[in-house]
Amino acid sequence: MTTPAYPELNYLNATHGIRSWLLTKDHKRIALLYLISVTVFFGLGGMFAGLIRLELTTPAGDLLAADTYNKMFTMHGIVMIFFFLIPSIPAILGNFLIPIMIGAKDLAFPRINLLSWYIYIIGGSFTLYAIVVGGVDTGWTFYTPYSTSASNTNVLPTGIGIFITGFSSILTGLNFIVTIHRMRAPGLTWFRLPLFVWAHYATSLIQILGTPVVAITVLMLAAERAFGIGIFNPALGGDPVLFQHLFWFYSHPAVYIMILPAMGVISELVACFSRKPIFGYSFVAFSSLAIAVFGFLVWAHHMFVAGISPYAAMVFSFLSFAVAIPSAVKTFNWAATMYKGAIWLASPMIFVFGFLGLFTIGGLTGLFLASLGTDIHIHDTYFVVAHFHYIMVGGAIMGYLAGIHFYWPKITGRMYPEAWAKFSALAVFVGFNLTFFPQFILGYMGMPRRYHTYPPEFQVLNVLSSAGATILAVGYSIPLIYLLWSLKYGKVAGNNPWGATGLEWKTQSPPLTENFTETPIVTEEPYDYARQGAHVG
Amino acid sequence: MFSAPPLFPEQASALAPQVDNLYFFLIAVTVFFAGVVALAVGYFALKYRRKHPDDVGANIHGSVPLEILWTVIPFVIAMFIFAWSTTVYFRIIRPPDERLEIYAVGKRWMWKFQHIDGQREINELHLPVGRAVKMTISSEDVIHDVFVPAFRVKADAIPGRYTSIWFTPTKPGEYHLFCSQYCGTKHSGMVGTVIVMEPHAYEQWLSGGTSEGSLATKGQKLFQDLACISCHVPEGSGRGPTLHGVFGSQVTLSTGSVILADENYIRESILTPQAKLVAGYQPQMPTFQGLVNEEGVMALLEYVKSMRKPATREP
Numbered sequence: 001m002t003t004p005a006y007p008e009l010n011y012l013n014a015t016h017g018i019r020s021w022l023l024t025k026d027h028k029r030i031a032l033l034y035l036i037s038v039t040v041f042f043g044l045g046g047m048f049a050g051l052i053r054l055e056l057t058t059p060a061g062d063l064l065a066a067d068t069y070n071k072m073f074t075m076h077g078i079v080m081i082f083f084f085l086i087p088s089i090p091a092i093l094g095n096f097l098i099p100i101m102i103g104a105k106d107l108a109f110p111r112i113n114l115l116s117w118y119i120y121i122i123g124g125s126f127t128l129y130a131i132v133v134g135g136v137d138t139g140w141t142f143y144t145p146y147s148t149s150a151s152n153t154n155v156l157p158t159g160i161g162i163f164i165t166g167f168s169s170i171l172t173g174l175n176f177i178v179t180i181h182r183m184r185a186p187g188l189t190w191f192r193l194p195l196f197v198w199a200h201y202a203t204s205l206i207q208i209l210g211t212p213v214v215a216i217t218v219l220m221l222a223a224e225r226a227f228g229i230g231i232f233n234p235a236l237g238g239d240p241v242l243f244q245h246l247f248w249f250y251s252h253p254a255v256y257i258m259i260l261p262a263m264g265v266i267s268e269l270v271a272c273f274s275r276k277p278i279f280g281y282s283f284v285a286f287s288s289l290a291i292a293v294f295g296f297l298v299w300a301h302h303m304f305v306a307g308i309s310p311y312a313a314m315v316f317s318f319l320s321f322a323v324a325i326p327s328a329v330k331t332f333n334w335a336a337t338m339y340k341g342a343i344w345l346a347s348p349m350i351f352v353f354g355f356l357g358l359f360t361i362g363g364l365t366g367l368f369l370a371s372l373g374t375d376i377h378i379h380d381t382y383f384v385v386a387h388f389h390y391i392m393v394g395g396a397i398m399g400y401l402a403g404i405h406f407y408w409p410k411i412t413g414r415m416y417p418e419a420w421a422k423f424s425a426l427a428v429f430v431g432f433n434l435t436f437f438p439q440f441i442l443g444y445m446g447m448p449r450r451y452h453t454y455p456p457e458f459q460v461l462n463v464l465s466s467a468g469a470t471i472l473a474v475g476y477s478i479p480l481i482y483l484l485w486s487l488k489y490g491k492v493a494g495n496n497p498w499g500a501t502g503l504e505w506k507t508q509s510p511p512l513t514e515n516f517t518e519t520p521i522v523t524e525e526p527y528d529y530a531r532q533g534a535h536v537g
Numbered sequence: 538m539f540s541a542p543p544l545f546p547e548q549a550s551a552l553a554p555q556v557d558n559l560y561f562f563l564i565a566v567t568v569f570f571a572g573v574v575a576l577a578v579g580y581f582a583l584k585y586r587r588k589h590p591d592d593v594g595a596n597i598h599g600s601v602p603l604e605i606l607w608t609v610i611p612f613v614i615a616m617f618i619f620a621w622s623t624t625v626y627f628r629i630i631r632p633p634d635e636r637l638e639i640y641a642v643g644k645r646w647m648w649k650f651q652h653i654d655g656q657r658e659i660n661e662l663h664l665p666v667g668r669a670v671k672m673t674i675s676s677e678d679v680i681h682d683v684f685v686p687a688f689r690v691k692a693d694a695i696p697g698r699y700t701s702i703w704f705t706p707t708k709p710g711e712y713h714l715f716c717s718q719y720c721g722t723k724h725s726g727m728v729g730t731v732i733v734m735e736p737h738a739y740e741q742w743l744s745g746g747t748s749e750g751s752l753a754t755k756g757q758k759l760f761q762d763l764a765c766i767s768c769h770v771p772e773g774s775g776r777g778p779t780l781h782g783v784f785g786s787q788v789t790l791s792t793g794s795v796i797l798a799d800e801n802y803i804r805e806s807i808l809t810p811q812a813k814l815v816a817g818y819q820p821q822m823p824t825f826q827g828l829v830n831e832e833g834v835m836a837l838l839e840y841v842k843s844m845r846k847p848a849t850r851e852p
Binding site: 325344365 | 543544555581586591592594597604618679686715721726
């Protein structure tokens, strides 16, 4: 096999200088801007998590003061959710890949795309400012009346940061929807689209429909906190539970903003490394839309103990069970895709296995919380913490890492060391389970979340969890090292190092600024390995 | 260094086994489906490992019968769990008529408990074994949450309204009570102990405390001090409606609608009298917001409740 040559002209060296990056309209460069900034926020959020786990190794509050601890878990949540998980896959991989996957030169609105990165940075700066001047301690959920009348921390700057960043998310969603509708290459019908694109289409719908609601909610919170306008505080004639309805109307669908793109990545990878079409293409595609729609109708399952009507609780419980079905359908289809495949256990596929294991447990433990009978007991305990970390860290971040490893050769034109990548996937999987599995047990035993100190009988499981977090931190740090190393020393990747189908693999790595030398014409279905073969190179 | 950690919470209420059975079933469902996925993925990954880099898989696109099968089976199982868990839930939220009433108020960062016989406790709650207990809960500041893991019950303490839990303790002992809704600095210090006692020990405890008179008596005193009695006269001829027998009855409002006079309605009528006006009365009652604290409102409520029965009570 001959070593492919690194393309002389590509989007990375098309223009030079810092200006050419900060004023770029190229979706691929904007994706890299996001990659860098999102990674910084991930490091920050991870540091907060590390301090939380360190504090919790002993029952007493002996490392951090109570207020500091409360700020740590608040800022961990805010940074990870609004500044890492929500933008991660869409703004990096979605931005980079959607135009290439559909055979377009760029997104529909390249300037708006750059604008959304700047909005993200401005929103992030507000939040960083809030952190630097003392932090915020309301929990990422900002429950009223605590956030409006009791907390004396930097609620407003943080809220403004989230408000601003929301527009970045809305604009990205809008850009994707228009692009997917209007800019597909000739012959690329809806049912020839890669499932990654379908997943992002569903995600974008949630982003543009849900995010304005959280923006309005934050504005109302600010109005009450800054001007004493009574909306949520009963002492001012407001209703504190109203806040929860508004907040979760966005924040539950936001979970799907985080997990749907990861599901899109998994669909691509399972098909590629099985050398087969995805099993049940249309079921996988439509389950994304079903999740996007049902996801808007389950918010009050966060409020089963907040004094809502028992009949409302019943309806929301029913709908929460219903939303589990499309996720189950996807999982079965991924597993079935491997049946009679020609499976290549390359490193991205190892991350996929990690995703399947963790997401399945995360999804199934959601049933415990949809069930009214058990939710009353485990609500607001570590069981919930474990459950959503299995979805958002086990699922979304595993999917993100799988995607980063799969598309890294396309993005940079270079390969990373396979063995290290597999080791990292294993470390993340083991570390993750050791960190979060004990938390299910802790939660059922009754340990409430957001506790700075806890009764001594919970210590052993907490120590296990903290030990796991150490392994997890190693698992997340290794890729940072070898991916950076690969930029200079990595083997040249060639156009299609995985032998995958899809337009993105037909162009050079890294691609030209305009992606293709001529507009591709699509004549085949996606994942057509039977006819196209699986040729590396 | 460590003793073996307990991995399961104590079952100390009549509800606990019912919640746990549902929990065990959910674990079985989780193990089954996670097992199916793990076995399938693991088996396929080994069995269908590619032999040569150019190998491709079979050209299979899917199967509608299989899609239907793995949509319908999980759905049926989900509906079974839904029906079961909702049944358990309605048991959790519906207290029996024969019960002991306790009032709880959360305040950063302590729990105040009030027995209807007059005893008050802070961060400790003494209860007899074997009797159903209903706890009516509110908060003086932000949202808190009463959580007793050994009883498998929980409810938010929400300022401005009442929520409740009920349970029947089945085992004497001491149990954790946690605040499980984040409430600021000492959230994790807002914990208490529920002390479940044998009935005779409980009686002894009840008689041992300093008695300030029953909660209803306290309410009656407030009722006079706040001059409620000058309008709400027993005969119903005052400027306000009589409160005798009002609790638990259907009340016709000035808007024509009929509502149940429950704890939240009585509370609202004291603090926001104009919100739901009884038909036939003028909107002239002043608000008592700020004049009476949460515990005072609870005493008044208990007094109003006591007025539902004939005035003379057997000792």
